[in-house]
Amino acid sequence: MLVFEQILNGLQLGVMLFLMSAGLTLVFGIMRVINLAHGSFYMIGAYVAATVTARTGSFLLGVAAALPAAALTGMLVEFLILRRLYHRDHLDQVLATFGLIFFFNELIRMIWGRSPLFMEVPTRLAGSVELFGGLQYPVYRLAIILVGILVALFLYLLFSRTRLGMRIRAGATNREMIGALGVNIPLLYTLIFGLGTLLAGLAGVMAGPLFAVEAGMGDSVLILTFVVIVIGGIGSVRGAFIGAVLVGLVDTLARAFLPELFRLLLASPSSADRMGAALASMSVYIFMALVLSVKPAGLFPARE
C-alpha cells in the first residue's frame, strides 16, 4: 500500500514537471532557445493565484487570473527580449534569461515582500478519498494528476489534429519555408511561447497549496525540468511526458525507500539514513547520466 501511495505521489510530481517541461521543450525544439526564466512564470502563476484566491475566496477565479497573467508576461518577454536571441548562440540565451530570473525574483520580492504566501487547498478538493484497499489519498493530488493527463491529451490533439499544431510542427522543421507560404512566423512563435508559459503558470497554481509560495520557488523546479527534457529528448513533447513521469517516480521512490534499503545493507541505521538521503537527492541526476550514456540524445529525440 505504501508503495502504491508513493507511486501516486511520484505520478503527481511527474505531471507537474510535465506541465513545466512541455512549454520548455516546445520553445527549445521550435525556436532553439534555452529559457532559464521558465521557472519565473511558474512563480508568477503561483503568486497571482494565491493573491486573487485570498482576496476573492475563489480558487477558480485565482486560476482564471493566474493563467492569463503567466501567458501575457511570457508573450511580453518573448516580444521584447527573446525574439532578439533566436539567432544568437546558447551562451547569450543562458545569460539573458539568467538576467530575467534576477529581475523577476526581485520584482516579486518588491511587490509581495520576502515572507512566503500560503494557499489553502480549495474546499471542494479538500480531504481525502478512499481508493481500493483502504488507501486514503488526498483529492487535491488526484486532481493534479487528472489535470496533467488532460493537458497531455489536449497537447496531443492540438499538435496532431489542428491547423495551428500543423503550423507549429512545420515551423519546427523549416522556418523559412512556411514563412514563404504566408504564415506569420513571429506571431506563431509568440503564441507558442505564451502557451508554454501558460502551462508553467498552471503548474505554479497547482503547486501553490502544496508548497510555500515564495520568490525563487521556480528555480529548483527549473533544474528538474531541464533534467526531464534532456532525458525525454529535447524538443519532443511525448518525450517530455515520459521523462517527467520517470523523473517524478525516480525522485519520489528514491526519497521514500532508499534510506530503508540502506538500513538492510548497513549496520548503523543513522549512517544508512544519511547515505540513503544523500543518494536519494542525487538519484534524478544519476538517472539522467545513465539514460544519456545509453541514449545520448534522450529517449525520444525530435527529428533534426
Add this chain to the structure above:
Amino acid sequence: MEVKKYILPTAILCLGLLLPQLLDFFGLQYLLSLATRALIYGLAASSLNLILGYGGLVSLGHAVFMGIGGYTAGILLYHIQAGSRILGLLLPGSFWNSALIAWPLAIVLAALFALVTGLISLRTRGMHFIMITLAFAQMVYFFFTSLDAYGGSDGISLYGRNTLPGLDLDNDQVFYYLCLVILLIVLFLMHRILQARFGRAFIAGRENIVRLQALGIAPLGYQLSAYCLSGAVAGLAGALLVNQGEFVSPDILHWTRSGELMVMVLVGGMARLFGPVLGAVVLLFLEEYLAMYTDHWMVIFGPFLILVVLFGRSGLYGLLFEKGERS
C-alpha cells in the same frame, strides 16, 4: 599610441598593488575583504573564461570545482582545528594545516573531478553540454547538503586559515597580496598557454571542429586538458575563498553561483585575458554599493545584464580598452 596602450594597464596594476595602503589611508579598511573576494572570484571567472571564452564550452556547472576545492580545504581545516580523525586517521596539524598541502590537494581533487566528468560531458555539444555540466554540479551540491558531519546545508565555520611558512595568512593584507600574486601568475600562465600550440589548437576547436579534425588534430584531448586545467584553477579559487571567509557551505557551488561566474565573464569581456577579473571586481563592488541604496538592486541589475547580452558582446574590457580596434 604604443605607449598609451600601456598606461591604463600599468595604472590598474599599481592600484592593485597599493590598494591596501590606500584603503588604510582613507579609513576604508572594511573594503579590503571585499577586494580580496573580488580577486578570488576573478580567478574563478578567469578559469571559466578559459573554457567558455576561448574554448566555446558553455559550462553551467563551473562552481562545482570551487565547491570541491573549498570543501577540501575546509574539511581538512575543520578536522585539524577540532583535533578529530579524518577517515580514521589523526593528522598531525602542523603538517596538514599547511597551505602547501591543503591547496595542492584541493587543486588535484578538482582537476580529477574535471577529468572524470569532462570525459563524459565533452562527448556532447550545445544544449546537452550545458545540461550535463549542470547535472554534475547538482549531484555534488546535493551530496554536500546531505553531508551532516559537515553541517549539511548550513556548512561549517572555521577558526583561522591555513598556514604558509614565512607568511601570516591570518593577516588580511598579507592574504590580499597572496591572492593578487596567485591571480597574476595564473593569468600569465594562461596567456602563455593560449599563445602556444596547445592554445591555438584549443581555440580553433571553438571556431570549427571539423576543420581542426581535417588538419589531423583530435580536439577531445585539447578540450579535456583545458577542462581539467580550468577545474584545477577554480578548485584553487575555492580553497582561497574558504580561507578568506573562514566558512564553507554548499552555497559555494549552488547553480546560481555558476551563473554568476558566467555573468562575470560576460560583463568583463569574454575571451579577453583580464576581462573576467574586471567583471568580478565590477560585479562585487556594484553589489556592495547598489545594496546600500536599495535592497532590490537585482531589479536593476537583471535588465542591465540583458542589455549587455544584446548590445555589448565585448564586455567592459572591450568598451574600455578596444576603442576602434574591433566592433
